[in-house]
Amino acid sequence: MIYLSRKMIFSAAHSYSISEWSEEKNRLVFGPCSHLNGHGHDYTLEVMVKGRLDSNSGIVVNITDIQKIMNELVEKELDGKFLNKENAYFKEHIPTTENLVTYIWNELEYQFSNCDLHKITLRENDFLYSEKESLPMVHLTRKYHFSTAHRLHSDLLSEEENIEIFGKCNNPYGHGHNYYLEVTVSGKPDPITGMVTDLGQLDKIVENNVLKKFDHKHLNLDTDEFKHLNPTSENVAVVIWDLLKGDLDQLYKIGLYETEKNYFEYYGTDRE
Numbered sequence: 001m002i003y004l005s006r007k008m009i010f011s012a013a014h015s016y017s018i019s020e021w022s023e024e025k026n027r028l029v030f031g032p033c034s035h036l037n038g039h040g041h042d043y044t045l046e047v048m049v050k051g052r053l054d055s056n057s058g059i060v061v062n063i064t065d066i067q068k069i070m071n072e073l074v075e076k077e078l079d080g081k082f083l084n085k086e087n088a089y090f091k092e093h094i095p096t097t098e099n100l101v102t103y104i105w106n107e108l109e110y111q112f113s114n115c116d117l118h119k120i121t122l123r124e125n126d127f128l129y130s131e132k133e134s135l136p137m138v139h140l141t142r143k144y145h146f147s148t149a150h151r152l153h154s155d156l157l158s159e160e161e162n163i164e165i166f167g168k169c170n171n172p173y174g175h176g177h178n179y180y181l182e183v184t185v186s187g188k189p190d191p192i193t194g195m196v197t198d199l200g201q202l203d204k205i206v207e208n209n210v211l212k213k214f215d216h217k218h219l220n221l222d223t224d225e226f227k228h229l230n231p232t233s234e235n236v237a238v239v240i241w242d243l244l245k246g247d248l249d250q251l252y253k254i255g256l257y258e259t260e261k262n263y264f265e266y267y268g269t270d271r272e
């Protein structure tokens, strides 16, 4: 099986509001997204299909055919539109990223020949994206940033071993990074709000449980978690999982960029 994907960008406006609710309740649940005149995004849509390689042509499917099918839907129903006002489905449903990715999946699922739809990723901006595969679950990922110092040093190794493994990262005073943390939750979009999770609530939990502890701190010196635990990004990812899981049932994955070049992923003990 080979997997291939095609990306495209479209722009659309939307607003999140349930007409049966008061303006106050809409603002409480949807925050600034409830503003009725709307706001908009440049969405990046990535459609991944899977199929068998044809040994004669050397391709699975002509990727321009994938692009055509995407274009038809996007140009007719999404690009340049105010979704709540101009798209029949979103006149009735809240156009959250989770609902949008599900809508696009349902529209495209059976349109491909010689391959099957595998995964759709929809990025609303650099800090929020949704992914859907054939399961009813949708993954929603929110990205956060923190800057922190650390010293890579294990109490369980000798001075020489620490220097040998960690090199200049073992510098006694420490050094630092711009970390980017991706928190992925998983679930079925709520039939009324269209959300997998309350984003405001998610932000609060990450802020209180993780960012306040680590941002602009020295992990080894300022945090209880890393007083005796080597703050490698592997350990930081596991610690962040543990700090969030108790307050976040739907937590699915921690993605941690230590630098632009170094990335770490953790799915909890269930997948070990």
Ligand SMILES: [Zn+2]
Pocket (backbone or CB within 6 Å): 014, 033, 039, 040, 041
């Ligand atoms: Zn929006």
Ligand SMILES: [Zn+2]
Pocket (backbone or CB within 6 Å): 150, 169, 175, 176, 177
């Ligand atoms: Zn480092």
